[in-house]
Amino acid sequence: MKIIIIGAGLSGLCTAIALRKYINPPPDIEIYCKPDEESFNPNETPSDPANRRRNLGAGLGLQSNGLRVLGDLDPKLKDKVYASGFPCTHFKWKTSGNVLLSREYVDVLPISRPLLIDCLMESLPDKMVKYKVVKRVVARDGERPVVQFADGTPDKVADLVVGADGIRSVVRQGLFGDDKRCKPSYLGLCGVGGVLDIRLPQHLLDDASMLFFMGSTGSFGYTGLTQADKNKLLYWSIYETDLPERGKKFDHDLLLKQLRERHNGWADPLIGKCLAKAELDNIYPIFVMPELPHWGQNGCVLVGDAAHALSPRSGQGASQGFEDGEVLALLLAANLRECEVGEAVEKSIADFYNVRHARVDKIRIKAMAWKDPKMPMPWWKTYLLYAFLFVYVKVMNLMSLFQRVDDWDAKAEVEKYLSKGE
Structure with a gap:
């Protein structure tokens, strides 16, 4: 069986690992990515640990359901990822004056995205x-799909x-x-940030958390950023801005200013240190996907952000991509045992x-329910925001006692779905 994966990010690599684990014999898999994707040099070995240290890049928060997928695929992979991150048990929400509003209890692993990419790479040939x-x-009705390349090399089927x-x-x-209903939309927000060589404060070492001011x-x-280095701080800022005109890029110096x-003037002294050393390693306009009528047909299927790019408020982007990869592989393995390849696909x-x-849609709706207020805000709106956060986080903590978004188990859900069809 021939499988081509377009994209060597988190979803693509996890899908490849899952397909190789669950399908026997393993399919012939090729992964294609742009030469500059993830800043990998094609003349270097991607699995070389030195590549992880070369560019710590942007960070993300991997929640426990994402780690569960990695544990299903390979316990050693999960352990390696966990050791590469900075495990936290909660979020802290604070005011710009450094006053604690609430703690939101959630298991999350902040980690460098390139470090996570390399951990996945090491699990593949x-x-x-x-x-x-x-x-x-080209998705063709009744025929196998065709992949065409920009350099004119022969097509792949x-x-x-x-x-x-x-x-x-x-x-x-x-x-x-070109159906506009199936294209991403810009939220009007941009995220900037990166990794700085700053000694982690003692309060963060004693009480590991993600802090939101x-x-x-x-x-x-x-x-x-990682348990392995107490001098790596991951920071970010999200703000409202328009996209540059078509063909133009963000003005890096202006964004830094x-x-x-x-x-x-924000009260936490570490914020001042970040501002002094900031170089804006990463600039991310935030796009989300609408609900699509389907995620694939005619031998083509979408996973991760291609199918359902989520607002960062969800905290579930990477974890949902991992769940996609495991579910797709489990279903394909089950159907290949019952059908010919084309029908199984x-x-x-x-x-x-x-x-x-x-x-995914439930997570998307919940994340989009948070409406970012227009900035800058007058003092009274700022205090209303603080009051809202104080109540909102307490409600989220209460709701998590009954249902947590990270409780979802991909293997159990697939088994339940397949049992209904028997």
């Missing part, structure tokens, strides 16, 4: 990832093409064309949507 730009994916290529997905374009001019956060102006694509879309 060398040279599986090929650095080549995919120009187009596969039994299954997995679109793990993010919000600008070529695979999604092949499925839905809210004020009249925006939000700022920081946490540790605005970052310092937004948070100048189409059935698995339909089953995948049935198992996953309600789960």
Whole structure:
């Protein structure tokens, strides 16, 4: 069986690992990613640990359901990822004056995204990832899909093409064309941040947490990056801004100036240190996906952000991509035991949507219910925001006693779904 995965990010790599684990014999898998994706050099070995240290890059928060998937796929992989991150048991919400509003109890692992990528890479055979730009994916009714390349090299035909290529997905374009209802939308917010060489404060070492500061001019956060180095601080700021005109890029110097102006004078002394050393390693305009009518057909399927890019408020982007990869692989393995390859692929694509879309849509709706206030805010609106956060977090803590978003078990859900069809 031939499978082509477009995109070597979190969703694509996890999907490849899952397919190799659950399908016997393992399928022939090729992964294609842009030469500059994840800042990997195609002349270097991606699994070389030195590559992880070269670019710590952006960070993310991996919740316990994402770690559960990694444990299902390979306990050693889970342990390696856990050791590479900075495990926290809660979020702290504070005012710009450094007053604690609430603690939100959640198991989360802040980790460098490139470090996490390399951990996944090490679980795959060398040279599986090929650095080549995919120009187009042709989904053909009743025939196997075709992958076409920008450099004019011969087309590839596969039994299954997995679109793990993010919000600008070529695979999604092949499925839905120019339908505007199936394109990502900009939230009007941009995230900036990076990793700084700053000694972690003792309060963060004694009480490991992700800290979120809210004020009249925006939000700022920081946490540790990895247990292995107590001198690596991950920081971020989210603010309201328009996108640059088409063909233009964000003005890096202007964004850095605005970052310092937004948070100048905020009480936590570590914020001042961050502002003094900040270089804005990463700039992320925040896009989200609408609910799509389906996630695939004709041998093509979407996973991760290509199917359901979520607001960062969900805290579930990476974990949902991991769940996608495991569910798809489990369903395909089950259907291959009952059907020929072509039928198994189409059935698995339909089953995948049935198992996953309600789960993801619920997370999407909850995250989008948070409406960021217009900035800057007058003092009275700022205090209303503080009051809202104080109550909101307590409600979230109470609700988590009955149902937690990170309780979802991919293997159990697939088994339950398949048992209904028997």
